[in-house]
Amino acid sequence: MSNTRPIIQAEQLTKVFGNFTAVNRISFEVSPGEIFGFLGANGAGKTTAMRMLTGLLSPSAGKATVAGFDIYKQTEKIKRHIGYMSQKFSLYDDLSIRENFRFYGGIYGLSTSMIRKQTDDMLEKMGLTSEKNTLLKALPLGWKQKLAFAIAMIHRPEIIFLDEPTGGVDPVTRRQFWDLITETAYQGTTIFVTTHYMDEAEYCHRISMMVDGKIKALDSPKSLKKQFDAGSMDEVFLKLARG
Amino acid sequence: MTNLKRLKGFIKKEFIHIFRDKRTMVILFGMPIVQILLFGFAITNEIQEARIAILDMAKDPVSEELSQKIMSSGYFHLQATLQHPRQIEEVFKRGEVKQVIVFPHDLDRKLEKEHRAVIQLIADASDPNTGTSLMNYTSSIIRSFQQEKNQTTSQPYQLVPEVQMRYNPELKGVYMFVPGLITIILMLVSAMMTSITITREKELGTMEVLLASPMKPGLIIIAKVIPYIFLSFINALMILFLGKFVFGVPIKGSLVLLLGESLLFILTALSLGIFISTKTQSQQVALMVSLMGLMLPVIILSGFIFPIENMPFFLQLLSNIIPAKWFIIIVKGIMLKGAGMELLWKESLILLGFTAFFILLSIKNFKTRLA
Numbered sequence: 001m002s003n004t005r006p007i008i009q010a011e012q013l014t015k016v017f018g019n020f021t022a023v024n025r026i027s028f029e030v031s032p033g034e035i036f037g038f039l040g041a042n043g044a045g046k047t048t049a050m051r052m053l054t055g056l057l058s059p060s061a062g063k064a065t066v067a068g069f070d071i072y073k074q075t076e077k078i079k080r081h082i083g084y085m086s087q088k089f090s091l092y093d094d095l096s097i098r099e100n101f102r103f104y105g106g107i108y109g110l111s112t113s114m115i116r117k118q119t120d121d122m123l124e125k126m127g128l129t130s131e132k133n134t135l136l137k138a139l140p141l142g143w144k145q146k147l148a149f150a151i152a153m154i155h156r157p158e159i160i161f162l163d164e165p166t167g168g169v170d171p172v173t174r175r176q177f178w179d180l181i182t183e184t185a186y187q188g189t190t191i192f193v194t195t196h197y198m199d200e201a202e203y204c205h206r207i208s209m210m211v212d213g214k215i216k217a218l219d220s221p222k223s224l225k226k227q228f229d230a231g232s233m234d235e236v237f238l239k240l241a242r243g
Numbered sequence: 244m245t246n247l248k249r250l251k252g253f254i255k256k257e258f259i260h261i262f263r264d265k266r267t268m269v270i271l272f273g274m275p276i277v278q279i280l281l282f283g284f285a286i287t288n289e290i291q292e293a294r295i296a297i298l299d300m301a302k303d304p305v306s307e308e309l310s311q312k313i314m315s316s317g318y319f320h321l322q323a324t325l326q327h328p329r330q331i332e333e334v335f336k337r338g339e340v341k342q343v344i345v346f347p348h349d350l351d352r353k354l355e356k357e358h359r360a361v362i363q364l365i366a367d368a369s370d371p372n373t374g375t376s377l378m379n380y381t382s383s384i385i386r387s388f389q390q391e392k393n394q395t396t397s398q399p400y401q402l403v404p405e406v407q408m409r410y411n412p413e414l415k416g417v418y419m420f421v422p423g424l425i426t427i428i429l430m431l432v433s434a435m436m437t438s439i440t441i442t443r444e445k446e447l448g449t450m451e452v453l454l455a456s457p458m459k460p461g462l463i464i465i466a467k468v469i470p471y472i473f474l475s476f477i478n479a480l481m482i483l484f485l486g487k488f489v490f491g492v493p494i495k496g497s498l499v500l501l502l503g504e505s506l507l508f509i510l511t512a513l514s515l516g517i518f519i520s521t522k523t524q525s526q527q528v529a530l531m532v533s534l535m536g537l538m539l540p541v542i543i544l545s546g547f548i549f550p551i552e553n554m555p556f557f558l559q560l561l562s563n564i565i566p567a568k569w570f571i572i573i574v575k576g577i578m579l580k581g582a583g584m585e586l587l588w589k590e591s592l593i594l595l596g597f598t599a600f601f602i603l604l605s606i607k608n609f610k611t612r613l614a
């Protein structure tokens with residue numbers, strides 16, 4: 001991991017809305033295949049930072065590259081190489097599983113045969129083959145969440161951005177979801193994930209703690225706990241937030 | 244090529260949304276039909292029981308036979324038999340009758356000498372739709388009476404109905420309901436439905452995912468509105484068809500021009516819908532803004548229901564920025580007067596201007612939102 005070029009590189013990245021600085025000069029690097037956790041309280045600037053990296057927002061200052069492309073000039077190329085799963089559940093309830101796959105596959109310009117193959121593979125892996133013509137609204141939230149992840153992966157992106165993917169999901173499903181993330185990373189996809197559940201931080205290879213738009217700490221969960229002399233990530237966060 | 248394929252897949256998805264949502268289907272197809280039938284029959288129903296009066300100054304076999312034929316048609320109810328022309332104004336003023344039929348005292352003599360006599364039909368045209376319908380019904384009965392008579396006689400004669408409209412001689416508002424309805428339906432389907440369907444994606448969070456995909460924002464919007472262009476067009480055809488074949492509303496001008504202008508207005512309405520969607524975040528707000536900001540002005544200020552020339556000067560000025568006003572002028576011109584482009588280019592240009600203005604404004608809004 002350490003001898004390859006970083007897949008995400010941010011330097012002094014800043015976003016200002018009016019006179020409010022949402023993201024204040026953050027710098028970090030993410031290596032290929034890494035699970036990089038972006039932690040912080042609500043409103044700490046996690047989503048804003050992620051939106052800049054995915055090309056949804058243009059930065060006010062600083063530099064960054066994603067998959068080797070510049071986030072100012074090459075957003076189109078970035079979009080082709082990343083997957084994105086938003087905070088809100090983002091599939092269509094009135095479409096069947098297969099129709100959702102076909103639609104998103106089409107958006108990413110995949111061929112029909114490619115979409116069919118990907119859909120069959122993924123559904124089989126999740127044990128949902130028999131449900132492929134079921135409308136999404138008939139499925140439990142946990143399944144929908146996993147499907148949303150599978151669909152964000154349909155074009156085999158190098159990096160996948162997950163914005164609070166486990167919000168509002170029960171603990172068992174959260175656990176299963178993280179198994180899915182870990183497996184995906186193991187297969188070589190870089191995971192960039194924001195969350196405010198501190199226990200989820202344990203699953204990440206490295207995490208950055210954001211407080212008021214700034215990165216206050218960045219390391220592996222183990223070293224962070226040691227550094228702050230804390231038993232859990234929760235404690236680390238509380239110590240950080242209180243300054 | 245990939246863009247075309249993306250567009251196709253996207254449009255397919257939009258149609259699935261539309262066809263699987265019962266409420267959308269009802270608004271799209273149920274409402275236009277119900278509205279045109281309601282408007283249409285509210286007008287034609289009155290004809291079946293229309294109260295009329297007859298002033299028979301001739302009192303001869305021809306006038307008596309004709310009166311009987313008119314009354315037996317089933318459209319009319321004889322409310323009063325008048326004795327003197329003075330009474331005509333009275334019965335109209337009291338609102339007792341919608342039409343008075345006057346047979347002249349020299350009917351017999353005229354038919355014998357000149358083979359031609361005039362029968363006066365006076366109608367209360369304050370409700371112009373009823374007024375004209377009554378006139379048309381009565382005239383056609385008189386025509387068929389004359390035909391019957393001439394088949395058996397060696398001396399053919401002519402009965403000429405002389406039509407007089409009281410209270411609204413220019414018949415403003417005749418057949419207005421079809422041009423007005425097309426306008427309202429197109430506005431509703433194109434503007435309201437597009438603003439709702441775009442904000443729906445925002446509300447669901449799917450818009451963000453779409454924007455993070457390689458699909459260009461402009462293409463997303465185009466893909467979302469194409470189904471509605473198509474469906475609005477079908478709606479326009481449906482209303483014209485029902486208007487013509489159920490209610491006999493004429494299309495005097497070119498049908499191609501009418502459909503072309505409808506397409507232009509659909510684009511105007513779509514641009515408004517897109518503009519609303521760039522300004523609102525939820526479906527409910529989009530719905531409210533569309534209803535208050537679009538439907539009410541269309542109904543009240545476009546000249547559909549209330550004549551613009553009777554409005555206070557300020558409202559007359561305001562009506563100029565209602566695109567529907569210009570479209571109603573165009574549709575009325577083509578359908579009822581048979582006008583061509585040489586008379587309607589100004590209104591068409593105004594609509595084109597509105598469309599360009601709202602599209603530019605939407606693009607500007609869209610960009611600032613993403614910056």
